[in-house]
Amino acid sequence: MKPLSSVFNFEREKRAIEFLMRSGEWFVVSGLRRTGKTTLVRSIAESLDLIPIYVNMWEAPIENLSLDVYFEMLKNAVASVTERRGIRRVLNMIEKISFLGVTVEMKRKARISMTEALKTLCRRNRVVLILDEVQELLKYPEAFRYLAALHDILAPRMSVVFLGSIASLKRVLERHESFPLYGRIGEEIVLKPFDERTSIKMLEAGFDECGVSVSREIIEDAALRLGGFPGWLTHFGRTYVLMRLRGEDTTLDHVIGKMEEEAAAMIYGEVARALYGRRRISSYLRILRYAAEMGEISVSEAARIIGKVPSTAITYLKYLLERGLMKKVDDRYKIADPVIRRVALRPDFEREVKMRAL
Ligand SMILES: Nc1ncnc2c1ncn2[C@@H]1O[C@H](COP(=O)(O)OP(=O)(O)OP(=O)(O)O)[C@@H](O)[C@H]1O
Ligand SMILES: [Mg+2]
Incomplete structure (x- = not known):
């Protein structure tokens, strides 16, 4: 601890x-x-x-x-x-x-x-x-x-x-x-997740502590892409330092890719846990997938892709909100965490979650 x-x-x-x-x-x-x-x-x-x-x-x-x-x-x-x-x-x-x-x-x-x-x-x-x-x-x-x-x-x-x-x-x-x-x-x-300035400070402090110098540009880009979640900031920092020490390629895409690789299994498990015991898991997953692809989803879009009336779609969206997988911005719904969004775009997302939820 x-x-x-x-x-x-x-x-x-x-x-x-x-x-x-x-x-x-x-x-x-x-x-x-x-x-x-x-x-x-x-x-x-x-x-x-x-x-x-x-x-x-x-x-x-x-x-x-x-x-x-x-x-x-x-x-x-x-x-x-x-x-x-x-x-x-x-x-x-x-x-x-x-x-x-x-x-x-x-x-x-x-x-x-x-x-x-x-x-x-x-x-x-x-x-x-x-x-x-x-x-x-x-x-x-x-x-x-x-x-x-x-x-x-x-x-x-x-x-x-x-x-x-x-x-x-x-x-x-x-x-x-x-x-x-x-x-x-x-x-x-x-x-709440950190704002960009705080994320940058946290990354800088972490790299300083490890005695690793990292360009301001990488730090700023990483802060943008990790959505201000301390857990991802820590995970990213650790991955970066390890890759650097091993002499591997530490361009941002490469480090974030590696981190996402590790995060994917964890995220499948979390989504499965959130949906465990629900009926029609596929509908929830379809909503998440659509929001990941398009950046957001409205009630009528959700209703259309799951083939239900809007009031039913709202129930699904509310559940995803409550479980912290989505957030509501005006009357649109978005995936709350950019790393989860990227994992939801993987071709095997639906299969991997279902495997763990059923
Ligand atoms: N304020 C912080 N400063 C430094 N590291 C932090 C901070 N908050 C979290 N971390 C690191 O981020 C990781 C995730 O944090 P933690 O598990 O406390 O989050 P959580 O909100 O409880 O998440 P979960 O909902 O997954 O349980 C941990 O490895 C922790 O060390
Ligand atoms: Mg916790």
Whole structure:
């Protein structure tokens, strides 16, 4: 994990997140993929005198998802934190949670033990529970009922950060007033891609640090083509430096091509994950493909290419917006990330995504 000092930019967000964690708030950090949410939040949590617990829902295998699996992940995260800190009492409590029985009664007991363990841990110091990729939990209202109960028992001794790689996690979480966490989640901090000037500065700082000199022209062009995503800027910088050290051709097209090659498999997986379980995956992929080719797509164009009425097309587009794959500019829809756009242009895009989503 990065020390906070090497997390570039986001000075205002750093101060806000630190304040919210210290005050035991429950809050949301959202933003598109690779805007640096995980890095920022974890680095801050580690830099403070708090007990951070980190759970990433994406670490569960896609073919084996259930609420029990997620609960088990939480249990393991609490166990490893308490073990590392030598807090035996809590570790014992956690280890007693058994999943041998899957009866409702057993689950209830498991939850109570978890609550007790967290309560005991909170007596030591304030706990910051970081739940990453929370959008994956949306299928399980029960998970949120449990969290709401935890809130009422443990806030503000425990702070919870909900991280999600969708446009606005808070809006989705609070869509229904009956939603258990309604009114319990305060702030939402949205990380946006960097503007061009900041991207350039980040690349320059990175190359400086590696002692590699790169022309201003390459840096400016790269900043333009990477859309301001810290994840791509870092990936590009690393690829460039490695290629340079190996004495390879480091023209911009070549380096970006190489980076895209590596990114493609990751992006197929992400798109598949976003579409997993949806009906008519091909229609979503056709919309993405069209937007990649043309630069944008309107509702009527989307309706035409998927052979449906405009109101249905809007549902598809909204879903792609919500999952952060597209963004809306006036009344047109565009692919939010230029690297994803390029990958969507590959001839095997549809096949590769489907292979992973079905
Ligand atoms: N502010 C930053 N300064 C330096 N490097 C950064 C910064 N933000 C992100 N990075 C780097 O970019 C990569 C992606 O960041 P990170 O995983 O935190 O993004 P994310 O928003 O959580 O993405 P995802 O939605 O894919 O989980 C990481 O390798 C990280 O080291
Ligand atoms: Mg992340």
